[in-house]
Amino acid sequence: MDNERLCSLCGEPLSRYGNKKIKDGALCRNCIKPASPWLSDSDYEKMSVEDFRKHLEYRNENLKKLDVFKTDKKVEGKYTLYLDEADKKFLVSKRKDYKKDNADVFDFDEIKEISIYEEKYGETDDVDICFDIKLENKQIDNVFFRVNEFPGLIRDSKEHKESIDLALSYLAAFEEEEDLHFEQVEGEE
Numbered sequence: 642m643d644n645e646r647l648c649s650l651c652g653e654p655l656s657r658y659g660n661k662k663i664k665d666g667a668l669c670r671n672c673i674k675p676a677s678p679w680l681s682d683s684d685y686e687k688m689s690v691e692d693f694r695k696h697l698e699y700r701n702e703n704l705k706k707l708d709v710f711k712t713d714k715k716v717e718g719k720y721t722l723y724l725d726e727a728d729k730k731f732l733v734s735k736r737k738d739y740k741k742d743n744a745d746v747f748d749f750d751e752i753k754e755i756s757i758y759e760e761k762y763g764e765t766d767d768v769d770i771c772f773d774i775k776l777e778n779k780q781i782d783n784v785f786f787r788v789n790e791f792p793g794l795i796r797d798s799k800e801h802k803e804s805i806d807l808a809l810s811y812l813a814a815f816e817e818e819e820d821l822h823f824e825q826v827e828g829e830e
């Protein structure tokens with residue numbers, strides 16, 4: 642039996658698509674379902690099965706944090722930013738029902754750096770507007786997402802300007818918080 646064809650966590654055969662390579666094997670798409678959406682492929686590649694088990698425990702703990710999370714402020718977009726100002730916590734969720742999403746809850750003071758930049762879309766002259774929050778967190782290094790709903794914006798188009806405005810609104814929501822200090826980077830990459 643070829644072990645590389647089996648999920649390192651549940652032992653079920655891997656499907657053709659949707660698996661993730663990890664340091665000491667691979668995970669099937671069922672096992673990665675409860676994982677954080679902020680894990681990148683390279684994050685997975687650095688993880689062992691044991692690390693992933695710890696990650697799932699962390700995700701379970703996160704559900705409890707969501708129970709006490711109270712939204713004081715939000716900035717809506719393809720991704721919506723929610724701030725709990727009283728408890729100094731935030732989350733970013735693609736879904737309206739962030740509880741169902743088990744959106745990761747972070748502390749304000751875990752934020753190290755926030756960057757907004759344009760990224761070239763493929764071989765075209767079009768761009769995507771990216772928002773990146775670098776974190777000091779044991780499980781998640783980056784909350785990184787594309788601000789525009791559909792990839793590839795024509796520079797100076799209405800959608801391009803709207804996406805930049807939205808990115809700046811996310812940033813402003815953080816900047817308005819009194820005790821929140823972070824590095825800010827704006828530019829192109």
Ligand SMILES: [Zn+2]
Binds near residue numbers: 648650651670
């Ligand atoms: Zn599995």
